[in-house]
Amino acid sequence: MTTDNNDADGSFDAALAARICWHYFKEGQTQELIAQQLNLTRKRVNRMLGEARERGLVQITIQRPLGLCSELESRLTNMFGLRHAIVVPSPIGNTDVRVLVGSAAGDYISDHLTPGAALGITWGGTINAAAQSVRRRSGEANRVVLLCGGLAESTSINPYDNASMMARALDARCYYITAPMFAASAELRDLLLVSEPVRSVLAMVPKLDLALLSAIDLTDQSKALEYGVISWNDWRSLRAAGAVGDICGHYLDADGNLVEHSLTARVINPSIKSLQVIPLRVLAAGGASKVSIVRAAIKAGLCNVLITDESAATALVRR
Amino acid sequence: MTTDNNDADGSFDAALAARICWHYFKEGQTQELIAQQLNLTRKRVNRMLGEARERGLVQITIQRPLGLCSELESRLTNMFGLRHAIVVPSPIGNTDVRVLVGSAAGDYISDHLTPGAALGITWGGTINAAAQSVRRRSGEANRVVLLCGGLAESTSINPYDNASMMARALDARCYYITAPMFAASAELRDLLLVSEPVRSVLAMVPKLDLALLSAIDLTDQSKALEYGVISWNDWRSLRAAGAVGDICGHYLDADGNLVEHSLTARVINPSIKSLQVIPLRVLAAGGASKVSIVRAAIKAGLCNVLITDESAATALVRR
DNA sequence: CCAGCTGAGACCCATTTGTGACGATTCTGG
DNA sequence: CCAGAATCGTCACAAATGGGTCTCAGCTGG
Structure with a gap:
């Protein structure tokens, strides 16, 4: 009775x-x-069911389409050319x-990631949920590229964690940016960007088939703030500079223009251009707080597939 | 609040x-x-959940593999070259x-039917369940070909029904053999086989990408008998002739050889040869009563993918 | 117009499920 | 070998679920 746990879990x-x-x-x-x-106790069965889920x-x-939502879907598609x-x-x-939203994103990935294709991902709770709900596959030679640097201090949700979960679910080879999300200085950032292995991982980005992006907002409910990814000071000054959030480290204002800020010179991430050439740029973000940054991301050409929830979608199609 | 029922159901x-x-x-x-x-009653929610399932x-x-079963799976694969x-x-x-078993077959189809591919199916409870559990898709230009004739007397499970369900689930164009499963006479059968539209539908068979086959057994629990598809007399004489069941109208003995019988000259079905060239020949059948016919089907080269249950699998690997 | 049928909501009840308390057992580190 | 921790089974109980019956309104066919 061998139990081959390919999950890295005892x-x-x-x-x-x-x-x-x-x-x-x-x-x-x-x-x-x-x-x-x-030959188990009911309790045990009960617990294992929960754990398995x-x-x-x-x-x-x-089964899609989900009725009422499908009207919103077509309006979004038409209005924003998605x-x-x-x-x-x-x-x-x-x-x-x-x-x-992440669960829906996982479904989307499962349906659209062809064998051998390369997938870029970012990080956050949405991506985490997506990794969890993506259909397991194996031997399809997929690759997963993490599109941001890591966080040294392990929050509950860490980019490296997200990437590794996703790669495990897809039985994919995983490529990490072995650098912090924010370099200590702009000079260091420039140095890291051109040095191996960061350079070659970033060089993979324009050749990705699909990117699963998440939106970080700068509202007062921002998870980035909660997790301590950015300081309270940066949060204030970014907002003051007009930023409504960021996609993959690119801070945007409400019209989708890049915002200049001391932080932006320290971010280690793929260039906007290299993201823009990815065929499927899937942005998964829901909730009222994400509306502005989602709209900005679309305007910036960083998103041609949107996965969101009804409340955000309703807000997006208004005006 | 438009309710677009694309299901043919009011x-x-x-x-x-x-x-x-x-x-x-x-x-x-x-x-x-x-x-x-x-704004519904709990009862209503409850009922709709049941209905939806x-x-x-x-x-x-x-998530596969299902543990204990995976050992059986690899033994089956090796032993029978599947x-x-x-x-x-x-x-x-x-x-x-x-x-x-049908549910697992539906999953298999979902995973292995590429866009544009043509799927052949037979009939029965297993196929019915497969059609029900296959993942819905649309616009992928699949085709479904029913590999047997129809039954005039509508039993609970009718070939045309199976095909139409499957085609609907896959948003596929469906091709039927517009002839009875058993022609009234051998002469009529020969006539029908070469006449349109039967001929051209049968001509599609060798070009199918995937066939989902079911096994009809001739044990005393045979559903064919129960549904009145074959008469009690035929059942007796087929068994006397050594048949253990049929795949798509081809009656086989325990070693996978064709059995001659008055009935076999009246069956309207694709030739063995045309079935044998289909790349994926998926046989879905479970339960003790199917063991002999499954083994026969494999020997006859009518099956290179087997979907079954533990009890049947255990019996198959023994001896 | 009315008896009968159907479908839906209201109510009720047995079963199933999730969860917490508590004691027993096993594991672990000294 | 033992104390403490962690795990697991047993029990108990509240919540959730799935059916059942009853009734009523609306419709049907005579």
Whole structure:
């Protein structure tokens, strides 16, 4: 009874969990019965089901289009000239909208990432959720490129974490920018950009097939602020300079123009141009706080596929 | 609030159902809360959730490989030289094994049917379940070809029904053999085989990319008998002639050889040869009663991908 | 016009599920 | 070997779920 955990995780019997999930979700049996048959306690079955869902071992897909949302989708597509728009219902409970949008993003990736294709990703809760809900595949020679530098201080959500999760789910080779998100000085940044291995990873960006981008906002609910990615001071001065958020380290104002700021000279990221030539630039962001930066990103040509939620979509199509 | 039912079905609000499913499965809210938010009764939400699952509007996928089964899978693959083998847990309740195997078959189709590809299918409960659980797609120019004739008397599961469901799920053009499964006489069969439109549909078969085949057994639990597809007399004489079942109307003995019988001269179906050249010949069949015919099908070169359940797989690898 | 049918909501109840408390068992580090 | 921690099973209970019945309104066909 070998349990080959290809997950880098010791204490979780994926084989057993999969079997339990099968009987529960596919066969529709009761947890009690499954426990009896498998010689487990009901409690155990219950917990493993929960854990399996959390780990994305069971994937639940809802047939699109999602009705009401599809009208918003076509209006977004037409209004902004997008390739695709996907709108999911806004949470009615206190669920994190990022999980929902991310889940839809994972589905989108699963459907549009062809074998052998290269995927660029950024970081954040949305991307994290996407990685969790992307359909597992193996042996399709995909590559994942992380489009930003790392954070030394491990927050709950770390770029390297995001990338590694996504790569694991896709059985992809993963390329990291081995540099901080913000270099200590502009000089250091310029140095790092042209030095290996950062240079060659950044050189991959224009050849990516698909980029999964997230939007960092600069509202007072900004996660970047909460996680301490940017200082309170930077937050204030960025806002003062007109920035409404950033895409992959490019700070934009409401019209999609680049904002100059002391921080922008220290960011280690792919150039705007190299992002703009990626065929599918998927921006996944939901919630009211992301509306401005999403609109800016579209204007800046950084997004031709939008995945968002109903509330943000409604705000976007107004005006 | 337009409800565009592209399903050929009046009384079912797919948009609403999708929204309910989203809040329930993705967001994890309670039926009560969803009902409140959407101004529905809890009962209604409950019923729509059930209906949505039945209609395959929500798809639940469990990350493969399914542990214990994966050992059986590799043994099957090696022992019979298959391209793939997929083994799902046998039902522990009184669930129909065909639904489970069919569901796995639907997943397989979803993963392996490339855009523009042509899919041949047969009929039966397994295929029905597969059609229900295949991931919906649209605009991918797939084609579905039904590989057998029809049954005039509408049983609960009719070939034309299966084909139409599958085609609808894939947004595919569907090609039917406009002839009975068994012609009234051998002469009529020969006539039909060379006459339009039967001839040209059969001519498509060798060019199919993927065939989803089911196995009809001749045990005393045979569904063919139950549904009255073959008479009790034929059943007896076919068994007496050594047949253990049929694949797409080709009756085989335990070693995979064709069985001669008065019935075989009246079957309207694609030739063995034309089936054998299809790159992916997926046989989906589970349960103890199918073991012999599955083994025969593999020997006859009618199957290079097998989807079955644990009990059948165990029996197959023994001996 | 009315008996009968159908579908939907209201209400009710048995089952199933999620979760917390508590005690037993195993693991771990000294 | 032992103390403490972590894990796991048992029990209990509240919440959530899935069916059932009942009733009523609207419609149907005679």
